[in-house]
Amino acid sequence: MKSGNRADHTPAGRSFWDRLQTVDRRILYTLIFAAVIIPVLWPLHLPTPTTPESQAFFNAVDSIPAGSVVLFPFDFWPSTLAETEPMAIAGLRHCFRKNLRIVGLSNVGMGGPTIAERLLDSIGGEYKKTYGVDYVNLGYKANYSAVLLGMGTRIADIFPTDHRGTPIGDLPLMQHVPNYDSVRFVLIISDNAMVDYWVALVNARFGLPMVAGVTAVMAPKALSYIQSRQLLGLLGGMKGAAEYEQLTGLADRATRGMDAQSLVHFLIILFVLMGNTGYFVIRHRQRHLPLGGVRP
Amino acid sequence: MKTRLPVVVAFVSGALMILSFFGRGPLVDSASEVALTWQTIVGGFSLLLGAVSIVRVHWRRVATRERDRFYSLSLLVCFVVMAGSGVFFGIERGTVFERLFNTIQSPMMSTMFSLLAFFIASAAYRAFRARSVTSAILLLTALVVMLGRIPMGQLIYSQLPAWADWVMSIPSMAVQRGILIGAALGAASMSLRLILGIERTYLGRG
Numbered sequence: 001m002k003s004g005n006r007a008d009h010t011p012a013g014r015s016f017w018d019r020l021q022t023v024d025r026r027i028l029y030t031l032i033f034a035a036v037i038i039p040v041l042w043p044l045h046l047p048t049p050t051t052p053e054s055q056a057f058f059n060a061v062d063s064i065p066a067g068s069v070v071l072f073p074f075d076f077w078p079s080t081l082a083e084t085e086p087m088a089i090a091g092l093r094h095c096f097r098k099n100l101r102i103v104g105l106s107n108v109g110m111g112g113p114t115i116a117e118r119l120l121d122s123i124g125g126e127y128k129k130t131y132g133v134d135y136v137n138l139g140y141k142a143n144y145s146a147v148l149l150g151m152g153t154r155i156a157d158i159f160p161t162d163h164r165g166t167p168i169g170d171l172p173l174m175q176h177v178p179n180y181d182s183v184r185f186v187l188i189i190s191d192n193a194m195v196d197y198w199v200a201l202v203n204a205r206f207g208l209p210m211v212a213g214v215t216a217v218m219a220p221k222a223l224s225y226i227q228s229r230q231l232l233g234l235l236g237g238m239k240g241a242a243e244y245e246q247l248t249g250l251a252d253r254a255t256r257g258m259d260a261q262s263l264v265h266f267l268i269i270l271f272v273l274m275g276n277t278g279y280f281v282i283r284h285r286q287r288h289l290p291l292g293g294v295r296p
Numbered sequence: 297m298k299t300r301l302p303v304v305v306a307f308v309s310g311a312l313m314i315l316s317f318f319g320r321g322p323l324v325d326s327a328s329e330v331a332l333t334w335q336t337i338v339g340g341f342s343l344l345l346g347a348v349s350i351v352r353v354h355w356r357r358v359a360t361r362e363r364d365r366f367y368s369l370s371l372l373v374c375f376v377v378m379a380g381s382g383v384f385f386g387i388e389r390g391t392v393f394e395r396l397f398n399t400i401q402s403p404m405m406s407t408m409f410s411l412l413a414f415f416i417a418s419a420a421y422r423a424f425r426a427r428s429v430t431s432a433i434l435l436l437t438a439l440v441v442m443l444g445r446i447p448m449g450q451l452i453y454s455q456l457p458a459w460a461d462w463v464m465s466i467p468s469m470a471v472q473r474g475i476l477i478g479a480a481l482g483a484a485s486m487s488l489r490l491i492l493g494i495e496r497t498y499l500g501r502g
Contacts, residue, residue, distance in 0.1 A: 047450070150329065268417050269442055
């Protein structure tokens with residue numbers, strides 16, 4: 001092909017439309033970086049409309065009577081903290097504000113119990129709650145299916161001690177919680193398939209009502225449990241966390257992060273549209289070229 | 297005996313779990329309680345087995361001076377430091393383990409995950425082309441859902457969130473349910489094969 005051809009792919013003769021399809025990735029990365037940083041420095045305060053699932057999540061937690069025991073699994077890895085931690089913080093604040101008693105645990109061995117300990121202590125401290133009386137952290141035990149089923153019969157068999165090594169018989173809260181019969185509600189925060197197991201093993205067998213906060217990529221799958229009423233509410237990703245923060249009136253990290261997420265999504269859509277525009281223009285021109293591909 | 301005993305153990309454990317799922321009673325409850333306690337103990341040992349295995353593999357790489365032995369060495373050092381700090385000084389708040397986790401491991405894992413935003417943006421830009429009718433439908437649907445799930449989408453067109461919700465709760469849900477039901481049926485049939493001793497590959501033979 002000659003360099004004068006608009007659909008030419010040689011570096012010297014690349015057309016505007018061709019360049020539109022092959023922008024250097026460093027430029028894309030810089031734009032993404034800017035889209036994340038700028039709203040953090042100068043918040044845009046974009047409105048976050050509430051979805052029915054988030055509203056249902058809030059209503060379900062809000063309707064639990066004060067003093068009830070809530071099981072709070074911290075089933076997420078440190079890698080997804082940006083999405084899951086705001087949900088966990090908002091959930092803990094909502095529960096503590098309503099004077100619910102929290103039994104924390106984790107089915108993620110690497111980091112789960114440590115994150116649970118940090119969040120329970122810091123948010124519990126905000127509301128002047130006492131460890132062992134208002135909240136406990138059972139920690140982690142291997143083999144989630146055995147843990148989930150076994151707690152239905154006797155929690156002390158699965159967790160003889162809490163995360164700190166205290167026998168759970170010595171914790172005032174756990175003296176009244178021998179198994180699921182004493183648990184009113186389950187509030188799951190998860191970034192993996194644990195939601196499926198909570199639904200299949202605990203909701204189906206023991207009939208415990210539950211809500212879940214999950215990462216955005218997991219939300220479409222978890223939505224099926226909302227329609228079947230196996231989950232009473234759902235928070236999907238940072239957007240779900242931001243909605244929940246606003247419903248509880250405690251706007252925090254997720255609300256601030258939504259501006260950045262919104263801009264990045266918008267930028268990705270622009271990139272996709274840009275690439276496709278270049279692709280279609282070049283394809284259109286190639287179809288209308290005479291045989292040999294050279295313009296007269 | 298080597299074959300029969302594991303098959304009998306699998307049958308008894310599996311049958312007990314099925315019984316305990318569909319009905320509760322003192323006998324079934326106490327038997328399943330024992331089985332589940334054993335299961336958590338076995339789970340603990342399998343974690344230990346995993347730890348031993350990873351140490352052996354990487355130790356061998358270091359000992360035989362393989363090309364990427366420094367990665368293995370760094371893994372071994374991190375493993376020893378984290379495990380040692382947890383075992384000898386505890387894992388509760390304020391301990392060395394907790395500080396190492398919160399200041400090194402957790403930020404590193406979050407950093408790795410956050411890099412995904414850059415790669416996804418680049419990959420979407422390069423690979424997401426409407427080359428056929430089906431890929432055009434996929435592209436349009438993705439754009440509607442992505443725009444509908446962010447505040448900016450509502451500012452562009454007020455009905456976009458409703459469209460995105462429709463996509464999520466009708467067509468996407470139909471597919472999700474199909475996958476879920478298929479996977480559940482597959483898991484149930486595989487479990488039955490294991491319980492009845494038809495599937496014996498876990499014994500190390502076909």
